Amino acid sequence: MNTYTELLRIHHLKATPQRLEIAYALDKYGHLSIEALYELLRNKFNSISLATIYKNINIMIENAFIQEVKIPHTKSVYELTKETHAHLVCEQCNQVIDIQLDLNPLSKNISESSHFQIKTANLIFSGLCQVCQK
Amino acid sequence: MNTYTELLRIHHLKATPQRLEIAYALDKYGHLSIEALYELLRNKFNSISLATIYKNINIMIENAFIQEVKIPHTKSVYELTKETHAHLVCEQCNQVIDIQLDLNPLSKNISESSHFQIKTANLIFSGLCQVCQK
């Protein structure tokens, strides 16, 4: 039993070949759109359906195996759930980069001053990656 | 000529009654979904079309008169463009609150350490508002 099978199990998901491939692809590429995932999986499964992608993405989100990243001005991408981090999004090549960033102190400050109970923070920086700056 | 007419002019938008009402509604309520906007405008214009809402929202975004706020797990809302700020979103009542927050120092830090040229930052805190905590 490989790592992805275990990972799926932990999140109460049966390990089908399609799901294993989704997990593998997200692990390898970090962030993928529905469309990109579909294209990737088509290389493995000649007759895979978009419906299968959607059904799996949805159940994987429900089970906290993956997360949706909503990006300004572009379509969403999906990533394996991992510890909280921020995203850098290149407006030119659409690359998405994770950066470690502890927002807890800031959240705490705001919670205290606004009486709003903060559970999660979502931070996206948009701009140009090193390559696209040239 | 009222304020909203001027505001629209500044963004190179003709001041039609429908647009004036959109501007007024966003100014008054802060953040509105397409659907909410449609319901509000229907009170003023008995035969307004959803297509008109969409066309105006789109051109207003293009002309930087308004901005879309993409919220995790819910539909987008729209707001008048103003200086950079973060959002508090209540997961229970879906209320959206603006908070002033200067992310420039943080952006600068990240830009320098990551060689990524940051243009804009987008920060959303999700949780429970004061009322919904009870």
Next chain:
DNA sequence: CTCTGTGCAAAGCGTTTGCAAACGA
């Protein structure tokens, strides 16, 4: 007067659903 915006209906497109067959445990 001219060009843009509006409302309506139809088209478009991404996403979801229902179902029979295939499959995982």
Next chain:
DNA sequence: TCGTTTGCAAACGCTTTGCACAGAG
């Protein structure tokens, strides 16, 4: 074997488009 998942096709819902008329400047 039993319950879940897959793939297909159809349905769905949100958004966009084309067009004729109305309205802003």
